[in-house]
Structures are given as structure tokens and as C-alpha cells.
Amino acid sequence: MHYSSLEPQLPITHVDLARRRELKLIALQGIPEVEHGSDLPRLLSAAVEQNGLRLEPDDVVVIAQKIVSKSEGRLVQLTTVEPSPRAIELAQVVDKDPRLVELMLRESVDVLRARRGVIILEHRLGFVMANAGIDQSNVPGSDNDDVALLLPSDPDDSARRIRQGLRNACGVDVAVIINDSFGRAWRNGVTGVAIGVAGVPAVVDLRGETDREGRVLRVTQIAAADELAAAASLVMGQADEGCPAVLARGFPYARRDSSARELVRPRDEDLFR
Amino acid sequence: MHYSSLEPQLPITHVDLARRRELKLIALQGIPEVEHGSDLPRLLSAAVEQNGLRLEPDDVVVIAQKIVSKSEGRLVQLTTVEPSPRAIELAQVVDKDPRLVELMLRESVDVLRARRGVIILEHRLGFVMANAGIDQSNVPGSDNDDVALLLPSDPDDSARRIRQGLRNACGVDVAVIINDSFGRAWRNGVTGVAIGVAGVPAVVDLRGETDREGRVLRVTQIAAADELAAAASLVMGQADEGCPAVLARGFPYARRDSSARELVRPRDEDLFR
Numbered sequence: 001m002h003y004s005s006l007e008p009q010l011p012i013t014h015v016d017l018a019r020r021r022e023l024k025l026i027a028l029q030g031i032p033e034v035e036h037g038s039d040l041p042r043l044l045s046a047a048v049e050q051n052g053l054r055l056e057p058d059d060v061v062v063i064a065q066k067i068v069s070k071s072e073g074r075l076v077q078l079t080t081v082e083p084s085p086r087a088i089e090l091a092q093v094v095d096k097d098p099r100l101v102e103l104m105l106r107e108s109v110d111v112l113r114a115r116r117g118v119i120i121l122e123h124r125l126g127f128v129m130a131n132a133g134i135d136q137s138n139v140p141g142s143d144n145d146d147v148a149l150l151l152p153s154d155p156d157d158s159a160r161r162i163r164q165g166l167r168n169a170c171g172v173d174v175a176v177i178i179n180d181s182f183g184r185a186w187r188n189g190v191t192g193v194a195i196g197v198a199g200v201p202a203v204v205d206l207r208g209e210t211d212r213e214g215r216v217l218r219v220t221q222i223a224a225a226d227e228l229a230a231a232a233s234l235v236m237g238q239a240d241e242g243c244p245a246v247l248a249r250g251f252p253y254a255r256r257d258s259s260a261r262e263l264v265r266p267r268d269e270d271l272f273r
Numbered sequence: 274m275h276y277s278s279l280e281p282q283l284p285i286t287h288v289d290l291a292r293r294r295e296l297k298l299i300a301l302q303g304i305p306e307v308e309h310g311s312d313l314p315r316l317l318s319a320a321v322e323q324n325g326l327r328l329e330p331d332d333v334v335v336i337a338q339k340i341v342s343k344s345e346g347r348l349v350q351l352t353t354v355e356p357s358p359r360a361i362e363l364a365q366v367v368d369k370d371p372r373l374v375e376l377m378l379r380e381s382v383d384v385l386r387a388r389r390g391v392i393i394l395e396h397r398l399g400f401v402m403a404n405a406g407i408d409q410s411n412v413p414g415s416d417n418d419d420v421a422l423l424l425p426s427d428p429d430d431s432a433r434r435i436r437q438g439l440r441n442a443c444g445v446d447v448a449v450i451i452n453d454s455f456g457r458a459w460r461n462g463v464t465g466v467a468i469g470v471a472g473v474p475a476v477v478d479l480r481g482e483t484d485r486e487g488r489v490l491r492v493t494q495i496a497a498a499d500e501l502a503a504a505a506s507l508v509m510g511q512a513d514e515g516c517p518a519v520l521a522r523g524f525p526y527a528r529r530d531s532s533a534r535e536l537v538r539p540r541d542e543d544l545f546r
Contacts, residue, residue, distance in 0.1 A: 027294035128459035185458040185545040186401035189496030223462030231504030272458040
């Protein structure tokens with residue numbers, strides 16, 4: 001023990017308020033409905049300004065997958081989708097529209113579980129997720145049941161392009177995360193996770209660092225981009241007043257080039273398939 | 274579509290800056306080493322003051338499991354642990370200290386997976402996690418290999434008691450989350466999750482709410498306490514300069530009584546065992 005329990009407890013040590021560790025997440029409100037071809041960097045930089053902010057070099061802009069997909073034209077009219085026999089069969093198991101299931105299969109490389117109402121796949125991007133990330137909510141159209149929104153085809157690349165666009169628009173080299181809401185094994189509810197990153201480490205590796213007692217840390221890898229994606233997701237909300245982009249200020253780890261692939265556990269290290 | 278792509282894009286809508294949606298996470302620095310019997314509410318309220326802050330009724334204080342466990346005397350001397358034959362056998366499979374494995378088994382109700390270096394159990398609290406949450410880092414003692422730190426015996430109750438203690442110390446009824454870092458299936462790296470909550474919803478249920486298009490939301494449950502726990506974890510850090518408590522200001526959902534049990538998926542709905 002550092003001190004006997006008979007001694008009075010040590011007081012709070014001096015805190016240098018100028019070096020306060022603080023993470024701030026600010027909703028970028030006022031972004032209009034995004035459609036195919038929308039210039040996201042322009043919309044984002046206008047929203048930054050309208051929200052009384054100015055981008056700083058250490059900022060991370062977290063953007064909802066939904067608006068990235070929409071801007072990239074990843075909306076599919078289901079009337080154009082011809083379900084395969086396999087999709088029709090699987091659709092009966094899971095009780096979903098066979099055309100939606102067909103899209104899920106096209107977007108995936110493996111089906112992990114299929115039960116009534118639930119289909120868990122390995123997306124071609126490597127993510128294990130429900131429905132291959134295909135979404136029917138918040139999709140504008142006269143009949144929402146007839147459209148589906150796919151993930152961006154390469155979310156890391158989307159993040160890089162938005163980062164570059166923001167640099168062009170604002171002259172500041174911020175980092176970018178594209179987030180989505182995933183369910184988890186064993187735990188209820190969805191949380192925000194990173195599906196694309198640019199300029200921010202997806203995983204922070206603390207191997208070799210020591211704790212306060214000089215002991216080598218056992219928890220060696222922190223999914224920092226997922227933690228920030230979750231924080232941003234909280235601010236984005238999901239319902240009527242949802243906001244599809246968040247400015248994060250105070251991300252505590254060093255910037256570097258990275259990929260959301262770092263967050264994907266290799267299949268041969270995965271115990272839950 | 275809301276507007277034709279031939280029309281100019283709608284401008285950013287007016288943003289009322291007075292109603293800016295912002296979540297702030299501030300590290301409560303300066304907390305001394307915690308030991309059995311330490312008065313956490315007193316240490317936390319002193320840290321709030323030392324960090325130039327004052328608690329507000331809508332604040333959430335997020336506290337690392339480690340200091341809660343230490344204050345509750347959940348440190349076990351391994352020399353006092355007699356491993357059972359089952360623990361000795363399992364210890365060989367996973368290549369861990371049989372006394373540690375014995376503690377893991379005592380803390381758990383089921384072993385899901387056991388491979389060299391990895392043991393995934395269902396904790397008696399319901400959480401599926403590695404090592405039953407037993408930690409050997411940041412544990413003070415002459416030889417860290419001889420001590421282990423268990424989870425609090427009832428983290429919801431710990432959260433409630435700390436909340437009550439903070440109310441007594443500061444006269445403000447904040448909410449409390451106790452967080453820990455869990456690994457996940459399919460994804461690399463750990464993220465902060467909530468293992469105990471008081472006054473804050475563990476899960477926010479949006480069933481019945483509609484999206485911007487009037488469509489009923491498909492993502493109906495948000496693991497809000499996990500998202501906040503992850504955000505706080507980012508600010509806490511893990512290594513030398515780690516900080517075991519964070520003040521969160523701006524949690525966007527209505528306060529209510531809750532339990533971290535809400536975050537546990539019932540076994541019969543769980544597809545990954």
C-alpha cells in the first residue's frame with residue numbers, strides 16, 4: 001500500500017487548470033437533407049460556421065454513415081432488385097423482403113446467423129453486423145419500403161475525400177470518422193462504431209507502456225475511433241431531431257494515418273463465429 | 274426527394290446557438306491512490322472543486338471500476354486462493370495462474386470460450402467478458418503478481434451509494450456510471466462500457482418514435498450508458514497518466530432509475546454462445 005489506512009488520506013494533488021483534459025462533442029446542426037451528389041465538405045464547413053465554430057487542426061469531424069451513403073448515391077430502388085433463390089430462401093427464415101436480403105447477400109461475404117427478424121453477416125468490408133448495414137429509415141422517397149441505403153463502398157476512402165474537401169474549404173487539416181450504429185453480441189442496444197477513418201488512429205496500441213505501478217499494461221489495444229464514434233453517436237441522436245455530424249475537440253491520442261480495417265478482428269483470431 | 278437536384282441545394286438552416294447540443298467530458302484530475310475504505314464521494318467532490326468545476330443536476334459522473342473495487346476492498350491476495358481441480362485444468366488450457374483462474378470461476382456462472390491466453394466467461398452479474406473482469410494492472414503492492422482486483426460485488430449498488438454520497442457532499446443529485454473496458458466479439462481493441470448505473474438510463478428505447486420521414490425507427494434501442502462510458506474511457510486514458518473519473522455534461526437523454534442489467538442480452542436471445 002502507498003500509505004497506511006491509519007494515516008489521513010492524501011489530499012487531491014494540485015491540478016493545473018490550464019492543462020485540463022477535456023473532450024467536447026458539438027452537434028453540427030442545420031445540415032439540410034443530403035442527396036446524391038451533395039457536396040458534404042461544403043455542407044459541413046457551412047454548418048461549422050453556422051454553429052458559431054471554426055475548425056482547428058486537432059479536431060475530428062464525425063459524420064453519420066447515412067449522409068455519406070446518400071451523397072455517394074448508395075440508394076437502391078428495390079423494384080430494380082431481382083432476388084436470387086438463395087435470397088428468397090433466407091428471406092423466409094428471417095421474415096424480411098427477399099429483395100432486401102438479396103442486397104444484404106451482395107454486400108456480404110458470409111452469413112453468421114439467421115433467425116426470424118435477425119440476420120448477422122460479415123460485410124465485404126470485414127465488419128460483422130446486422131443486415132449488412134442496410135438501412136431503410138431516414139431515406140427520403142414517396143414509399144420508403146421501396147428503397148434501401150447501402151454502406152459507402154469504401155468508407156475509409158470516403159473519410160479521406162471528405163477530409164481533403166474540408167482542407168480545401170477551410171484550410172484546416174482535421175481528421176474524419178464515419179460512424180454507424182451496430183448491435184453487439186451479449187449486450188442490448190446499439191452503439192456508435194467507426195466504419196471509416198482518416199487521420200485518426202482506429203486502434204491505439206499501448207503495448208509496452210506501463211501503469212502507475214510500473215507494471216506492463218494488460219489492456220494493450222484501445223478502440224479509440226470506436227469510443228469517439230460512440231460519443232458522437234450520443235450527440236447525434238437517432239430520432240426526429242437527429243443531427244448527422246458532430247465536431248469533436250480534444251481527442252487525446254496522436255494523429256496518424258489509419259484504416260477502419262484495424263478494428264476488424266482477423267477471422268482466425270475470432271472465437272465467436 | 275425533398276427537392277430536385279436541379280434546384281440549388283438548401284442552405285444550412287438557421288441554428289439557435291443558445292440551444293447548441295454539446296456533450297463535454299472533463300477529466301477529474303488529482304484523485305490520489307484509492308484504497309480499501311477510501312471515501313470516494315469525498316475524493317470526487319474534492320476533485321471536482323480542484324478542477325475548477327461545480328456539479329450541476331444534469332451531470333453524470335463516470336467512475337472507473339478500478340477505484341470503486343479498490344475502495345470496496347475487492348483486492349484478493351493470491352496466496353490465500355486454493356485453486357480447484359477444475360481451475361488447475363483450465364489454467365493449463367489458457368496458460369494463466371491457476372489461482373487467478375480459480376477467482377475467475379468463482380466470479381462466473383459459465384465459461385464461453387477458453388483458448389491459450391483468452392478466457393471468456395459469463396460473470397455472475399450477467400456480463401460476458403474476458404477474465405471475469407479480474408485485473409492485475411494498477412494494483413498497488415510489493416509484488417503485483419500476487420494480487421488481483423475483482424469487480425465490485427454489485428456495481429449498480431455502488432453507483433447508487435456514490436450518487437447518494439455526492440448528493441450529501443455537494444447537495445446536487447447527479448447521475449453516476451461505473452465503467453470498465455471490455456473487448457468485443459469481431460472487433461479489435463477494448464471500449465468503455467457501463468457495468469453500474471444510477472440515475473441515468475442504461476438503454477434508451479426509441480420504439481414508436483419516427484424518423485424525419487415519419488417512418489418508424491428500426492434501430493429502437495440505444496445503449497446510451499455504454500456510449501457515455503466509452504466517451505469517458507477515452508478521456509480517462511489507460512496508461513501512466515490515467516485519470517479514474519470524468520465529469521460528463523450534456524448527456525442528451527432524460528434521467529431515470531435504471532440498472533446495468535438492462536444492457537445484458539438475455540441468454541435465450543443471444544446468438545453467440
